[in-house]
Amino acid sequence: MIHGLSQSDQPWKALHMYCKMCLQGLSGDNLTFIFVCKACARLKDVFEGQKAHVHVLKLGFESYLFVSNALIHMYGSCGELDFARKVFSEMFERDLVSWNSLICGYSQCNRFEEVLGLFDSMQAASVKADAVTMVKVVLACIYSANWDAADYMVKYIKENDIEIDVYLGNTLIDMYGRRGLVDLTREVFNGMQERNIVSWNAMITGYAKARNLVEGRKLFDEMPRKDVISWTSMIAGYSQANQFDGAVKLFRQMMVAKVKPDEITVATVLSACSHLGLLDIGEAIHDYIKSHGVKEDVYVGNSLIDMYFKCGVVEKALLVFREMNRTDSVSWNSVISGLAVNGFANHALELFELMLRQLVRPTHGTFVGILLACSHAGLIEEGLQYFDSMEKVYWTNTRNETLRVRCRSFEPLWQS
CATH class of the missing domain: 1.25.40 (Serine Threonine Protein Phosphatase 5, Tetratricopeptide repeat)
Known part of the structure; x- marks a missing residue:
């Protein structure tokens, strides 16, 4: 019953059933705690997970490999990486699932450098990675923009004959697409035995990023869905x-x-x-x-x-x-510049004052709009004062070329 409920769309019922079991004086076996941990992981309920961990220790089930793996997965899913690492470190025996569970936990918490470090430790322990490992490791390379490591991972995949399933294939397509390497992206795509809509979309995005719209559109038109x-x-x-x-x-x-x-x-x-x-x-x-x-x-x-x-x-x-x-600074900048261009310079300057009163920090774009408004309205002194205040008051770099061009637009007015 707990097994089925832990995999249902209502995993909390598995914990409810476990509590009822405990109230009846039943402790459960090692399999019970695997599914209780799975339910806690899905709910991200570390409190109930820790209670289950206490029972595991009392009953001596921590020596069971699958129970410890379930605890690592539960703690990792809840973002409690220190607890996950402690369980991992105290294990007498570890397998690929142990490593993958810990790596997945660090990946979910965006601890990408640690993911790569764990992969190195895994290799030092002579544990061969699988597609699950490589998805998380390549993602770590993507999010840390570590392309040398990414290329090494591709080499590792080839040398160890790791099957490129749809998830790993999609991850590799994403990695190459972000780098604009569309030929390598297409090579991965063509070699995939199974594709889903994510595969096709990643290819379209890769072609778009590389500005290769001819091939991108051709692929788009070929999409089954x-x-x-x-x-x-x-x-x-x-x-x-x-x-x-x-x-x-x-x-x-x-x-x-x-x-x-x-x-x-x-x-x-x-x-x-x-x-x-x-x-x-x-x-x-x-x-x-x-x-x-x-x-x-x-x-x-x-x-x-x-x-x-x-x-x-x-x-x-x-x-x-x-x-x-x-709204954000782009919203304010768009309105200020739009008013200036359309001949409402004074309104643009009033809006800038309102922006400051609402504690929205001005950016380069703001001052481009302000200088444009002053230029259109012939407000020479005001424009120069705004330009002068940029570095003194708002710490904005006046060496920006767009701002310099706008400021030079005052020269004809100054000379007239």
Whole structure:
């Protein structure tokens, strides 16, 4: 019963059943604690896990390899790496599962240097890794950008004939894709006996990152099934390559295919609309966001602000800004610059003062907008004062080239 419940969608019932068993004076056997630990791991309930650990020690079950492995997995899943390491260190016997359980725990806690260190210790102990190990180790290389170590791991996989399953294959595709090594990415993809939609999406993303849209689109069209990530990755590829027409066209095809876009999709397409000045499509997307419950996060809000300002619709841009649940410095910078470009310099300066009162720290982008506003309004003295305050008050580097260009825009006004 505990076994089945620990693997169900209600693992807490396994712990409830174990408590009832204890109340009846039954202690359980070594298998009982394996499944109790599994339930605790899934619930991230370290309190109940430690209670189970106490019972394990009282009953002498810590000498069972599988019980100790379950304890390591439980503590690692709960983020209690010191306890996991202690159980591991006190084991009389360790196997591959012991090492993998500890490595997985460190990986889940983003302790990537320790993951690589454990892999080295594992090799020193002459324990051969498997696909599970290599997924976590290659991920550690990715997140620490340790490409030399990543290349060594690929060599290790080949030399030890480790089977590249769908999870390891996807991880290798991601690793090569982040480095722009699309030929190696395709080599892994072609060699995979089993692929899932993550495999295809990772390939599309890799081609997009490398700006190889021809091959990326060819693969996209060959996909047996496309989800929102597939469409968004390809749309983003067009946008990143400044092929904004292609991004908008593909978005229209996505709508025809009845795939609901997410916040990343709409932010990407709105950016393309901004560059092309496609107000009608931008407004249609805004209406779609409202009517279909697309999450309006700060990135979507910023994209709408940018689109409306670049299309000259100032009131709608300001309305979006006022209705945003959360703003960031990009939001403020977009509004300040948008107002300046559209001839509302004084309003831009007022908004800057409001930004400071709300304790939002200005950035380079803020001062670019402020200097632009002063330049448009002919406010020479004010512009120079803002420029002077950048380093003295806000510790902003005035050697930024964009800022220097904006400041030089005052020279004709000064000389007139």
